[in-house]
Amino acid sequence: MIKSLKFLIAGSLFFVGTYGSAQEADVALARFNEADSDANGSLSLLEFKSYVEAKLPTFEQFDLLVERLDADQDNAISPEEFGGRRDAVKQIIANATPAPMEFVDEFNLQFLKREPLVGEGVGDLVAFDENGEEVDFASLKGKYTVLNFGCLT
Amino acid sequence: MYRDYRDKGVQFFYVYKAVEHPEINNFVSPLDIEERLKHIAHAKKRFQTEIPWICDTMDNKVENAFGGAPNGGFILDPQGKVVRKRFWANPQALRSDLEELIGKVENVTKVEDLPTAFTPEPRKIASGVVPRLQLPGRMRPLDIQHVPDDDNPFFAKLRVEGTPRLFNTGKGNLYFGVYLDPLYKVHWNNRAGKVKLELKTEGNVVLEQQTLTSAEVKEDADVDPRQFLIEATFKDQTAPLIAFLTYTVCDDAETFCIEVTQEYHIYGRSNTNLGTRPGIFLNEMFANVRDMDTNGDGDLTTDELPPGKVSMYVGHMDYNANNVIEKSEIDRFCKMFNNGRGVSKFNDGRRGQE
Numbered sequence: 001m002i003k004s005l006k007f008l009i010a011g012s013l014f015f016v017g018t019y020g021s022a023q024e025a026d027v028a029l030a031r032f033n034e035a036d037s038d039a040n041g042s043l044s045l046l047e048f049k050s051y052v053e054a055k056l057p058t059f060e061q062f063d064l065l066v067e068r069l070d071a072d073q074d075n076a077i078s079p080e081e082f083g084g085r086r087d088a089v090k091q092i093i094a095n096a097t098p099a100p101m102e103f104v105d106e107f108n109l110q111f112l113k114r115e116p117l118v119g120e121g122v123g124d125l126v127a128f129d130e131n132g133e134e135v136d137f138a139s140l141k142g143k144y145t146v147l148n149f150g151c152l153t
Numbered sequence: 154m155y156r157d158y159r160d161k162g163v164q165f166f167y168v169y170k171a172v173e174h175p176e177i178n179n180f181v182s183p184l185d186i187e188e189r190l191k192h193i194a195h196a197k198k199r200f201q202t203e204i205p206w207i208c209d210t211m212d213n214k215v216e217n218a219f220g221g222a223p224n225g226g227f228i229l230d231p232q233g234k235v236v237r238k239r240f241w242a243n244p245q246a247l248r249s250d251l252e253e254l255i256g257k258v259e260n261v262t263k264v265e266d267l268p269t270a271f272t273p274e275p276r277k278i279a280s281g282v283v284p285r286l287q288l289p290g291r292m293r294p295l296d297i298q299h300v301p302d303d304d305n306p307f308f309a310k311l312r313v314e315g316t317p318r319l320f321n322t323g324k325g326n327l328y329f330g331v332y333l334d335p336l337y338k339v340h341w342n343n344r345a346g347k348v349k350l351e352l353k354t355e356g357n358v359v360l361e362q363q364t365l366t367s368a369e370v371k372e373d374a375d376v377d378p379r380q381f382l383i384e385a386t387f388k389d390q391t392a393p394l395i396a397f398l399t400y401t402v403c404d405d406a407e408t409f410c411i412e413v414t415q416e417y418h419i420y421g422r423s424n425t426n427l428g429t430r431p432g433i434f435l436n437e438m439f440a441n442v443r444d445m446d447t448n449g450d451g452d453l454t455t456d457e458l459p460p461g462k463v464s465m466y467v468g469h470m471d472y473n474a475n476n477v478i479e480k481s482e483i484d485r486f487c488k489m490f491n492n493g494r495g496v497s498k499f500n501d502g503r504r505g506q507e
Contacts, residue, residue, distance in 0.1 A: 105464070107222075111240035114220040121233045122218045127168075128186060128208040130193050135207055137215075141233045144163045144254060146154075147207075148242045149216065149225040151172045152180045152192050 025083070032082045043077040061092050068092070154244065155204050156266075157258040158251055169193050169208045170216040173223045173428035179376070181310045181332040182427060184299050186211060188306075191336050201268035213426045223428060228254065243464070244474055264473050276376070276405060278340040283370055283377035289316050289326050294427035298393075300416040308339045308402045308411075309348070313419050314430075319385065320423050327385040329365065330430075331398060332378045338405045340374045345401035345410060348379040357392035358421070360385050374403070387421030394419040442466075442483060451480035 035043055035051035043051070049062055059065075068088040069081045116122050125137040155165045169189055172182040183189045186208065193206045209215040219225055219238075226242025227235055228250055237250045252258075292314040299307060312330040319325025331348050333339060341348070348367040352360055360383060367379040379400075387394075396417045403410035445457050454477055458466045470478045470486045 107240040111220060111222060111225075111238065116219065116235050116238075118235050118238060120235055121229075122235070125215055125218055127210055127215050128190070130190065130197070130206040130208065132186060132190055132208075137233070140164065140166075140229065142231050144231060144236075144251075145227075145229040145233075146158075146163060146165045146247065146251075147168050147219070147225075147227040147229070148166070148204075149168045149170050149219065149222060149227075150242075151170055152177075152196055 028083050029079065032079050035082075041079070043082065045075055045077075048077045048082075056089070059089070064092055065089060154248055154251065154262070156262045158255060161255050161258075163251065163255060165204050167196075167202070167204055167206045168215055168219075169196075169206055170223075171209070171213050171426045171428075174430065175312060175332065175428070176378075176430055179333075179335045181312070181334050183336075184307050184310065185301075188334075188336060195336075199271050199273070201271055216426065221425070241468060243468060276338070278405065279372045279375040280377055282372050282375050283368075283379070285378075286328075286380040286382055288314075288328055288380075288382065291317050292326070292328055293317070293320065293423045293429065295327075296420040296422050296424040298418045298420075300418070302413070302415050305411065305413045305415075306337060307334065307415055308337045308413065309333050309398065309400050311350075311396060311398050311417050313396075313417075315385075315421070315423075319387070319421070323388065323390075323421065324386040325384070327360075327383050329381040329383075329396075330378050331367075331380075331400065333376050333402070337402075339402040340376050340405060341370070341379075342374060342401045342403045342410050343370045344373055346399075346412065349399040350381060351397040351399070353395040353397070355392065357389040358385055358387050358394045360394075390421040392420075394421070442470075442486075451483075453478035453483065 031051075032043070033039070035047055037047055037050075038044075045066060048066070052059060052062055052065065065085070065088055066077070068091070069077055069084055071081060072078075112118070122137065127135050127137070129135045159165065169192065172180060172192075175181045180192070183192060189208050189211075193208060196202070197206070207215070219227060222240045224241045226237075226239040226247060228237040228247075230236045236254065237247075239246060295313045295315055297311065297313050299311075309331050312328075312332060314328040314330070316325040319327065329350055331350070333341070347369070350365040352358075352363045352365070354360065354363075362383050365381040365383070367381075370377075385394075396419055397414055398417065399412065399414040401410060401412040442453075445453055445459070447457050453466070453470075455463050455467070458478075466478065467476060470482050472482050472485065473479075
């Protein structure tokens with residue numbers, strides 16, 4: 001959950017930082033030039049990866065991003081392809097829905113907050129054994145005790 | 154696990170709590186400790202279990218003290234403090250906990266080492282002959298108290314449920330279900346009379362009808378529940394609606410037939426210790442279980458189960474705990490779950506009952 005949150009925040013900063021202004025195209029070109037360390041007018045995958053890692057440290061789907069951007073499949077990102085990174089990242093983030101939490105795990109998580117908490121006792125309790133004789137829960141002390149609740153249905 | 158750890162300083166107990174989903178295998182909620190103890194005796198025989206039982210009090214003190222989970226699992230340390238807790242007990246997780254707390258066991262007991270579950274002879278009385286009412290969704294049981302009858306057991310038991318609107322506003326649908334208790338092995342005598350429910354109120358409840366009578370049944374005898382649904386308005390949740398239930402039953406051995414009238418007090422508040430009818434929750438969850446077998450091999454693997462609910466299905470149906478729900482396990486589950494309840498999508502042609 002925390003990871004997803006960081007991911008979303010980083011993603012949002014990425015968008016805002018990159019395209020928040022009216023001069024979107026100019027900014028994109030400036031970013032491209034910033035990333036193009038050898039100034040050859042094209043980003044090698046290494047250059048592009050360094051750029052993405054610097055701007056979006058929690059982004060883990062670099063290969064998918066390249067797959068989306070590198071339309072001509074030349075293993076390099078042109079300025080035109082670079083311009084589409086915003087939408088590509090946005091789409092990848094939107095699709096990266098976290099695996100749903102198991103139904104039972106969700107209940108267990110809530111149940112941990114309910115009394116008795118781990119480390120607590122349950123106080124005085126008297127019930128019955130299977131013959132109808134009284135059972136004092138205090139008499140269970142002295143051993144580890146496994147209690148399994150249920151009924152016939 | 155009991156066999157594996159009982160000699161290693163661990164004691165095990167099943168805790169019998171209030172019936173969670175009445176109607177599964179035809180069981181209905183016991184009204185007193187004696188009936189709860191009969192359920193325990195039945196379960197011990199049915200499952201051939203050696204694990205001792207603790208029976209909760211009728212006011213459900215133990216269940217409530219442990220957080221009210223329907224199938225909770227706990228480990229207490231020797232000082233009586235909770236060291237592990239789960240909303241749904243899970244055998245694999247329990248073993249893992251015990252390995253951590255106590256240590257691993259060399260020769261783990263296998264399912265095939267355990268005695269075979271006992272299967273009772275099916276009864277020969279008709280069931281599934283009385284159409285079920287289509288009930289509104291999300292109904293919850295009302296608080297209901299019986300007036301003890303010194304002469305007769307409660308062969309049939311009344312269950313009363315309300316719609317969320319009833320609990321929120323006082324006005325809504327009120328469901329009355331009259332269920333035969335399989336503990337007494339009796340059936341309705343349809344030649345002797347219908348089931349009648351007379352409702353009395355001192356102005357605290359406004360009812361659409363005050364006398365409810367079951368419909369004609371063609372068969373001489375059957376074991377199906379009798380159901381009624383009316384509109385009601387509770388003006389005061391603390392004053393009871395009084396119900397007199399009159400019915401005629403005969404025992405399966407045909408040694409007696411008897412007409413009884415028994416009294417209940419019904420309050421317009423929810424009883425959270427009583428679970429929902431399986432039709433409300435489990436029915437929805439398991440209705441299409443056979444359709445989930447996308448590759449058609451008869452088994453259900455975890456990738457065929459709905460995301461987020463894998464452990465729920467595995468927990469309910471994977472009897473041999475191998476993480477695959479085999480066809481035999483689906484059959485076993487459907488048979489158990491459909492037992493006499495008439496849920497069509499589960500119906501694999503076996504509507505027997507215990």
